[in-house]
Amino acid sequence: MLLSKIITKVHDKFPSVTLDTTQFAGEDIIHIQGSYNLDVLKLFRDNGFNFLADITAIDNLTLGGFERFAVVYHLLSHETAERVTIKAYVPEDQPELPSAESLWKTADWQEREIYDLFGISFKGHPNLIRIMNPDDFQGHPLRKDYPRLGRKERDDFPVVKRGINKEAAQ
Amino acid sequence: MQPDDIKSNILTTTLESAVNWGRKHSLWPMPFGTACCGIEFMAVLAARTDIARFGAEAIRFSPRQSDLLIVAGRISIKMMPVLIRIYEQIPEPKWVIAMGACASTGGVFDTYSVIQGVDKFIPVDVYVPGCPPRPEGVVDSLIKLQKLVETEKFSDYSTTRGK
Amino acid sequence: MVQGADKPMDTERMVLNFGPQHPSTHGTLRIIMELEGETVIKGTPEIGYLHSGFEKLGEYLDYNQYITITDRMNYLSPLCNNVAYALTAEKLMGLEVSKRTEYIRVLMCELSRIADHILNVGMLAVDLGALTAFLYGFRLREDIYDLFEIATGTRLTTSYTLVGGLMRDIPDKFDEAVIKVLDNVDVVARDIETLLNKNRIWQDRTKDIGIISKEDAISYGLSGPMARASGIDWDIRVQEPYSRYEEFDFDVAIALNGDVFDRYLVRMEEMRQSVKICRQALDKMPAGDVMVDPDLGFSLPPKDEVYNSIEGLIYHFEITMRNRGMTPPIGEAYVATESPNGELGFYIVSDGGRVPYRVRTRPPSLMNYSIFPKLIEGHMLSDAPAIIGSTNVIAGELDR
Numbered sequence: 001m002l003l004s005k006i007i008t009k010v011h012d013k014f015p016s017v018t019l020d021t022t023q024f025a026g027e028d029i030i031h032i033q034g035s036y037n038l039d040v041l042k043l044f045r046d047n048g049f050n051f052l053a054d055i056t057a058i059d060n061l062t063l064g065g066f067e068r069f070a071v072v073y074h075l076l077s078h079e080t081a082e083r084v085t086i087k088a089y090v091p092e093d094q095p096e097l098p099s100a101e102s103l104w105k106t107a108d109w110q111e112r113e114i115y116d117l118f119g120i121s122f123k124g125h126p127n128l129i130r131i132m133n134p135d136d137f138q139g140h141p142l143r144k145d146y147p148r149l150g151r152k153e154r155d156d157f158p159v160v161k162r163g164i165n166k167e168a169a170q
Numbered sequence: 171m172q173p174d175d176i177k178s179n180i181l182t183t184t185l186e187s188a189v190n191w192g193r194k195h196s197l198w199p200m201p202f203g204t205a206c207c208g209i210e211f212m213a214v215l216a217a218r219t220d221i222a223r224f225g226a227e228a229i230r231f232s233p234r235q236s237d238l239l240i241v242a243g244r245i246s247i248k249m250m251p252v253l254i255r256i257y258e259q260i261p262e263p264k265w266v267i268a269m270g271a272c273a274s275t276g277g278v279f280d281t282y283s284v285i286q287g288v289d290k291f292i293p294v295d296v297y298v299p300g301c302p303p304r305p306e307g308v309v310d311s312l313i314k315l316q317k318l319v320e321t322e323k324f325s326d327y328s329t330t331r332g333k
Numbered sequence: 334m335v336q337g338a339d340k341p342m343d344t345e346r347m348v349l350n351f352g353p354q355h356p357s358t359h360g361t362l363r364i365i366m367e368l369e370g371e372t373v374i375k376g377t378p379e380i381g382y383l384h385s386g387f388e389k390l391g392e393y394l395d396y397n398q399y400i401t402i403t404d405r406m407n408y409l410s411p412l413c414n415n416v417a418y419a420l421t422a423e424k425l426m427g428l429e430v431s432k433r434t435e436y437i438r439v440l441m442c443e444l445s446r447i448a449d450h451i452l453n454v455g456m457l458a459v460d461l462g463a464l465t466a467f468l469y470g471f472r473l474r475e476d477i478y479d480l481f482e483i484a485t486g487t488r489l490t491t492s493y494t495l496v497g498g499l500m501r502d503i504p505d506k507f508d509e510a511v512i513k514v515l516d517n518v519d520v521v522a523r524d525i526e527t528l529l530n531k532n533r534i535w536q537d538r539t540k541d542i543g544i545i546s547k548e549d550a551i552s553y554g555l556s557g558p559m560a561r562a563s564g565i566d567w568d569i570r571v572q573e574p575y576s577r578y579e580e581f582d583f584d585v586a587i588a589l590n591g592d593v594f595d596r597y598l599v600r601m602e603e604m605r606q607s608v609k610i611c612r613q614a615l616d617k618m619p620a621g622d623v624m625v626d627p628d629l630g631f632s633l634p635p636k637d638e639v640y641n642s643i644e645g646l647i648y649h650f651e652i653t654m655r656n657r658g659m660t661p662p663i664g665e666a667y668v669a670t671e672s673p674n675g676e677l678g679f680y681i682v683s684d685g686g687r688v689p690y691r692v693r694t695r696p697p698s699l700m701n702y703s704i705f706p707k708l709i710e711g712h713m714l715s716d717a718p719a720i721i722g723s724t725n726v727i728a729g730e731l732d733r
Contacts, residue, residue, distance in 0.1 A: 024664040024665060025425065025427065025664065027666070050551055053554070053678065056680060056693045063684050074695075105703075109699060110699070130381075131381055133248070134247060141282055142388060147282070148282065148389050149280065153283075154247055154282065154283070157250050160258060160291060160292045162262070162293065163329050166326040166327065167293065203360075204382075204383055205383060205405065205408065206405055206489060206490060208360070209408055209409065216472070218472075243383075248381050249353065249361055249383070252353055278405070281390060283386045284385050
């Protein structure tokens with residue numbers, strides 16, 4: 001089905017959920033409310049968009065937008081070679097939305113990465129623990145209010161003592 | 171034996187020089203390659219730049235069987251405990267070469283997650299600049315390390331704890 | 334007959350730690366395996382041992398500076414990353430590059446593809462015990478490194494593209510050097526296939542190991558040789574062409590079984606197709622310049638204009654000073670390219686300033702590696718290096 005037909009279908013079926021439909025550089029972007037992401041994704045999947053290329057998140061602290069966090073899904077249709085971007089907005093005080101792992105298995109690790117780096121949790125995820133940072137890491141690094149140089153985690157290791165004369169002389 | 175035969179067949183030296191000569195020409199490296207410098211290190215081992223010419227022949231991936239640790243690549247905060255553990259498992263005498271900008275000072279990655287130089291936590295003997303260093307640079311560092319090994323003494327490796 | 338020989342032997346489950354420092358894990362991977370005898374019951378990968386905060390750096394470095402960081406992601410084929418990021422930035426800013434730029438980018442991408450596949454086949458062979466293929470492959474890779482050095486200045490971390498074009502044009506007589514290397518690629522590929530294809534040990538260790546079905550490949554988001562070896566006919570260079578790939582004539586290699594042997598065959602065939610594309614690129618190379626017009630405000634003007642005219646000087650300062658820089662439009666762009674591992678895409682969000690607001694890499698290695706726990710179940714411990722090797726997981730791209 002052509003992408004424009006699917007977008008009108010989304011508007012018809014979920015009128016209150018769809019916040020906006022924009023275009024930039026020839027691509028379509030659909031902005032929806034976070035808690036209804038599974039319904040919209042399932043609609044796209046049943047209409048030919050069978051491949052989930054990427055899930056990521058954006059922290060809209062200084063950019064502005066409907067809410068603070070936006071989880072971005074990039075979908076691809078193998079039959080018609082069309083791509084669409086779906087942005088699901090999540091508020092700051094309750095950053096959680098349903099997990100897409102039930103639809104595509106690739107969402108498993110990518111949602112863990114979003115949880116690790118942004119702090120957005122996913123309901124229904126089988127194993128939501130940190131994936132990139134160590135397990136005892138505090139904070140969520142890719143948020144805009146986390147400093148790039150970190151909070152002293154990289155200086156927090158013991159200095160190795162060899163216990164020989166060569167070391168004492170240095 | 172005639173005195174002339176003795177002169178041309180026997181070589182006298184100190185025990186330290188002999189031991190250092192043996193050590194410097196048989197430094198067996200253990201590559202701790204994490205990132206791009208690991209690929210350049212593989213090129214050092216391959217045919218064009220061949221580190222086996224200098225005695226670093228036996229690449230052992232076990233710390234118990236090697237004496238030179240080559241840290242090639244950026245070390246993240248998750249990997250640092252692993253590096254410290256491996257370093258402590260190498261028996262003395264041991265040396266460390268920090269290959270590349272990331273192992274020496276953190277390189278381009280001044281972020282929350284990259285250690286800004288392994289010499290903050292383990293002692294390093296030779297630093298190789300470059301991102302990644304050319305294989306000839308790594309060979310040059312090995313030669314510098316050999317010059318360093320020449321000047322060592324036995325008393326360097328005796329323990330400072332308990333007399 | 335021994336008493337009790339028909340009773341099954343009960344063994345205790347052993348938990349074995351594979352990595353993160355291990356000769357046959359390519360880079361810093363860790364797998365926690367539960368073994369019953371030699372059979373793996375469960376293998377849980379743990380990643381993140383090379384996490385360096387690339388995406389945080391993207392919010393601090395400007396558009397042209399970040400190209401040096403993209404080299405360090407997939408360090409076996411750095412030019413493909415440079416081209417992918419430049420394409421995304423150009424789509425965001427609405428720039429059209431010259432035809433010569435696109436042909437040179439195609440040539441460099443395909444040379445990187447040959448280098449990546451030959452190293453992957455070499456490392457897979459080394460893990461399974463066949464050392465000769467690695468040595469042959471590395472000699473060829475050194476020749477390709479020489480070509481990169483002639484064109485870009487360094488062997489590995491090239492940073493060759495800029496937003497709007499290339500850093501410098503290829504020198505004269507470059508095409509003769511490339512043709513000499515391309516003639517050698519066929520010889521080396523034939524040598525490696527003679528050693529490995531009909532080898533009894535190779536076939537026993539790679540056939541019917543790690544079979545991926547078509548449905549799993551789509552559900553897990555696989556792309557590149559891993560998906561094509563399972564029968565999925567999707568190559569971005571053909572279906573969604575970028576950088577004038579539609580003007581080149583080449584075939585796409587597809588296999589049907591989806592095991593390690595098929596992935597190896599697909600990579601060898603892709604190398605041959607890359608040679609074909611490189612020859613066409615050299616034959617049809619158009620003349621022209623390799624940077625967009627400086628009047629647009631995204632590229633540096635030529636040096637004689639900078640020193641001799643006031644507009645040149647102003648444009649130079651507008652781009653390079655810290656409180657100025659490029660002014661992209663507010664928006665976002667996602668471009669997917671076909672890297673040797675699969676679909677490599679960059680997603681850049683801009684708020685109009687000189688640095689991007691968010692840069693995201695779509696890492697093919699992460700998706701390709703996420704199917705590993707499913708593949709290793711039921712296989713033996715010594716199949717693990719074969720499966721990891723065929724996945725072509727590169728730690729720099731996996732962890733970013």
